[in-house]
Amino acid sequence: MKLRNAINSISANMAALDPTLLDSEVGSFAIDSREVEKGGMFFALSQPDYRNNGFNGDFDDATVHVVGAFEKGAAVCVVRTDRFDEHKAQLEPFRDRIVRVDDAIAAFQQLAHAAYVEWNGPVVAITGSAGKTTAKELTSHVLEASGRKVLRNIKNYNNGLGHPLTVLNLPKDSTYDVAVLEMGMSTPMNEIARLCKITPPDVAVELNVLPVHVEHLGSIENVAKAKAELVEGMKVGGTAVLNADDPRVAAMSSLSRGKVITYGIENVADVRAENIVFERFGETQFTLVANGEKAAVVFPLNGKHNILNALAAATVGISFGMTISEIAASLRTVAAPPQRGEILHFAAGFTAINDSYNSNPDALLSMVETLVDGAGLSRKIVVAGEMLELGENAGEIHKETGRKIAASGVNMLIGVRGLGKELVEGSIEGGLVESQFALDSETAGEILQGIITTGDVVLVKGSRGVRTEKVIEKLLERFELEDKAAAAS
Structure with a gap:
């Protein structure tokens, strides 16, 4: 996309820009100064941009990274007008390469729409x-x-x-x-x-x-x-x-x-x-x-x-x-995306289902059903992290899910972090005696290291914030995968 077209699409004034840049191609776009490429465009987002567009929380003011973006080779940077004025001493030497806008996120989204229209x-x-x-x-x-x-x-x-x-x-x-x-x-x-x-x-x-x-x-x-x-x-x-x-x-x-x-x-x-x-x-x-x-x-x-x-x-x-x-x-030829139902066979003779990317009650119970159906007479272990963003009834939802896990026929549950404790309480209420709580995923992985044995099948699943992939990492620290062990021999 030519810089002239990009600036027009975000309704910005190009009068102050270096005219020799206007017909150059912008090859990349970034909102993280660490990802700026030579000849690219950097959008310096700041707290008012996030707030105006519904993003909650505290965010860094990327205006302080504009000079660094130019040093990395950015052709132009897009900056809020009020932030340019506030940082004028640092930014003035680059004024003919800075596009000033009222809202940097809105401009970023307008530019994306222009790219879509161009593609059509x-x-x-x-x-x-x-x-x-x-x-x-x-x-x-x-x-x-x-x-x-x-x-x-x-x-x-x-x-x-x-x-x-x-x-x-x-x-x-x-x-x-x-x-x-x-x-x-x-x-x-x-x-x-x-x-x-x-x-x-x-x-x-x-x-x-x-x-x-x-x-x-x-x-x-x-x-x-x-x-x-x-x-x-x-x-x-x-x-x-x-x-x-x-x-x-x-x-x-x-x-x-x-x-x-x-x-x-x-x-x-x-x-x-x-x-x-x-x-x-x-x-x-x-x-x-x-x-x-x-x-x-x-x-x-x-x-x-x-x-x-x-x-x-x-x-x-x-x-x-x-x-x-x-x-x-x-x-027939698809593959599971990483951490979304990956099947890992370990040389020690046990299997792990790595479904650690995210979780909710329905998906967890669906994977528990898969575990029970597929593991046969093997010992079936569930490592389940707390499920986030379930609202004010989250505690009871976790308990009810724990009761359903107990009724499914699994042999052991390790609940991880926070409301994982309610999962365990529910499973014990449902009659699953072998249930325990781990404060975090690393601890759950260490528990699993000590109890897993030949023939076991373990399901690992949890909300993104719980990082239950660390349970799998703990297993990989101690045990080799089947194919790697075969290659070594």
């Missing part, structure tokens, strides 16, 4: 309380199997800052055929609506509405309203892809301004999974049913929630004209 391709947007990243990866994989080149979010950058960063990559390679973008929330209400203004979705995928973010939004009904902003924000004539098994998602059909395609397992839906058979860890078989056709799928992920994610991806594929057989073939 179809957007698949995905939201839900859980499973966004897995569904994004599955959807991208399915569409790539049709020969399309897919842009997807950088990492899990899915909020009002990460989403624009991803979109600003579009002009670098105009050969992208479609963008598959997860949209999340880090601010109360209207954030997804703002993301839809940056990249209006052609296909809006709604995964689920769960009691996550309740502590910020007040109720699960408000969570549903926030997630529904995606369907409300899609293009007229677009396609809403809705989970028929979630009543709050199914109710969003009335908000669609275009076509609705449903998917599900339990309820009547346009795209369904039937004859689900759990074969082993890392393999689930089911029949994909849509448009009166059927195709057998051997799916490398486990858990009902992941089958629903696969159905969402399949439904998107259908909306792009793919056949059922093409979609089924693509689903």
Whole structure:
């Protein structure tokens, strides 16, 4: 994108800029001064920008890093006018390379929209309380199997800052055929609506509405309203892809301004999974049913929630004209994203399911069911971190989840951090005597190091803030993986 076009898109005055820069290409965009590249544009965000755009908390004033950004080779920096005036002594020598704006985040998002308009391709947007990243990866994989080149979010950058960063990559390679973008929330209400203004979705995928973010939004009904902003924000004539098994998602059909395609397992839906058979860890078989056709799928992920994610991806594929057989073939070759159902076989003869990226009650119980179904007579151990953002009823939700874990048939539970104690209390109430609490993930890993033995199967899962991946790290400190041990021999 030419600098002249970039400045025009954010309605900034270019009169004070060095005119020799205006026709240069801006090759990169950054909001972190450590990631500034030569010839790039740096947006210096400050506390008023965050506050004006709904971000809570204390943030650094990046204006102090503007000089450093220029030293790293930035072509121009975007700075709030009031912050420029406050730091004028330091910034005055660079005034002909500084774009002054009223709101740096708003300018950043406007520029991302301009990049989207310049590209002008179809957007698949995905939201839900859980499973966004897995569904994004599955959807991208399915569409790539049709020969399309897919842009997807950088990492899990899915909020009002990460989403624009991803979109600003579009002009670098105009050969992208479609963008598959997860949209999340880090601010109360209207954030997804703002993301839809940056990249209006052609296909809006709604995964689920769960009691996550309740502590910020007040109720699960408000969570549903926030997630529904995606369907409300899609293009007229677009396609809403809705989970028929979630009543709050199914109710969003009335908000669609275009076509609705449903998917599900339990309820009547346009795209369904039937004859689900759990074969082993890392393999689930089911029949994909849509448009009166059927195709057998051997799916490398486990858990009902992941089958629903696969159905969402399949439904998107259908909306792009793919056949059922093409979609089924693509689903056979997917791989679990890191920390999302990874199966680790250890040379000592035990298995770990690393599902440590995030957690909520439904997903935890789904993975516990997978553990029980697949482990047979083996000892089944669950290491479960507290689940965050469940609102004022979080304690009782944890206890009830613990009771359900006890009833599932697992042999041991280690609850980790905070409300993990309520998980343990609930499991003991449910009759699971071998339950204990660990203050943090490192301690849980040390406990596991001392008790795990040949034949055991352990599930590790927790909310992102609990960092339950450290449990896996503790296992890897002491035990070799099966394939590494074989290679060493």
